[in-house]
Amino acid sequence: MANRLAGATSPYLLQHADNPVDWWQWSDEAFAEARRRDVPVLISVGYAACHWCHVMAHESFEDERIAELMNAGFVSIKVDREERPDVDAVYMTATQAMTGQGGWPMTVFATPDGDPFFCGTYFPKANFANLLNSVTTAWHDQRQQVIEQGANVVQAIGGSQLVGGPKAPISSELLAAAATGLLKDQDTTHGGFGGAPKFPPHMAMLFLLRHYQRTGNEEALEAVRFAAERMGRGGIYDQLAGGFARYSVDATWTVPHFEKMLYDNAVLLRAYTQLWRLTGDPFARRIAEETAGFMLRDLGTPAGGLASALDADAAGVEGLTYAWTPAQLIEVLGEDDGKWAADLFRVTAEGTFEHGSSVLVLARDIDAAEPGLVARWRDVRARLLEARAGRPQPARDDKVVASWNGLAVTALAEYSILTGSSGEAAVRIAEVLATRHVVDGRLRRVSRDGVVGEPAGVLEDYGCVAEAFLAVHQLTADAVWLERARDLLDAALAHFPTGDGGFYDTADDAERLVTRPADPTDNATPSGLSSLCAALVSYAALSGEPSYREAADAALATVGPVIGTHPRYAGYAATVAEAALTGPYEIAIAAPPGQEGPLLAAAHRHAPPGTVIVAGQSDRPGVPLLADRPLQGGVPTAYVCRGFVCDRPVTSPEELATRLA
Structure with a gap:
């Protein structure tokens, strides 16, 4: 018999709709029920x-x-962190404060007012059963201590936000310190930063590429090139279908x-596209092309x-779709091609994964190989991919998240411009965001099957959506x-400011949580603050309206100390800061329809960090730059x-390249 989650739109919640747990969705009604029953909440x-x-679902939530x-002892609430990042942020801060680490699944015990008093992540079944009994006992026998613990946690995490903290205006010295700090952290053996588990450093890569453009720091460029090459040839990249996994469990x-x-x-599509733009590297172009193809397909x-x-x-x-043994390669490809593929993809009898299987990696540079080998590689890839399609396939979370689609639109637009394609996909996805996710002038976070969520x-x-537009x-x-x-930026400036130049992550009229999150640091995605600053800087450059730039400068100053001392947690903020420090440049290309190509190509090939570029007929209505x-x-x-103060106009690509140099 289905529980309350059967009516959810979130695919994650729907995965738990048949659990014997009497789940609630996040709602005032769930907390009211906890107060009525006088029981704690399990989030x-x-x-x-x-x-x-x-x-954890199979071990515990499916167990009678x-x-x-x-x-019996709780009101249990299931939350999709991607649908409610505000709820996730509040309780993840509590979890990290109480345990020193975080992750998912996240398990939080809270009072009926939402104050967290015990937090953790994954619990094995036996441990979880003991924990449930212990919390139930504590709630009945030590109620006052439990309530005080929750209040203390709320007070602690409320004070952990970086609102009203020190500021550091953006400067060349600050960004040089950020680049130096990143390069000092570089894994010079395997690429990237830090050890296992290792996440793609996409935002740090964007920053270092822009830093290289502005300063000519070859070490910054090489760090990006090396990380890009090692990731693109590694198992974190799908060597058959393209696209990157979330992280590598090892350092290699x-x-x-x-x-x-x-x-x-x-974000990786942007990084590989920009690396290709700056170096002409065919490997970077291929990874960008395949990543864009994966996303759209x-x-x-x-x-x-x-x-x-x-x-x-x-x-x-886990990994059932992707891992191979030498015998499986031979079965699909035949003896000769199977052994050749095992050598190329480092598939060994010992295996690199589980049960003697291996994740495919690219053992050598195939992009620079002679044409016959490239043709053989492409043929082998196609046959293996066709065979892989017959295996069980991973499920797809098909909800559309506004910010992530915004990131994709920006990346696809940049890629389209450099390849000279129409960018139809970027425009189509942007239209979905504009017509479905913008409701009464405000953004909604998710949609699914064409229906916008609450x-x-x-x-x-x-x-992210403003930057995409x-x-x-x-x-x-x-x-x-x-x-x-502009409409989105005006709404953000009206409803999210902290009062000290920074921004909260939730609007002033959003649902009240036990604290109001305001985290300016970049993590797996750009922070709200850094993504908004990116849009503010670009909008000011495209419109000529300085108040938006002033708002961006003030906000960047609030995260300046993080940029200078912990650049791995401020990669996108530093990327935006590089654009702000160079101006950014504005390039207007006045041309009759269809004649802008050579100048536009030169502009995009040689533009400094963060340059905004618009090409079209002179004095086009509503386009200030023209x-x-x-x-x-x-x-x-x-x-x-x-x-909006311009140099002498130029009419040849060579003159434009010289001017931009």
């Missing part, structure tokens, strides 16, 4: 693609005895945690947006995207400006 937070969430303990990028998230692939939804993720598991087994957009939704404005020179971006930018001598003309 379980996870997401659909999470392997350990599945393990565990369910009896939960139903060999064995991934197999879930594939939209946000990782979107495997994450595209019938309603037009992009799905959130592919699961880590298939048929209940959760309100958080700051990262406003920042500005990317599409530059792609199309259509004034409507500039207007749509206002009063006439053709010179009747031919396409480029204007290089900062703060």
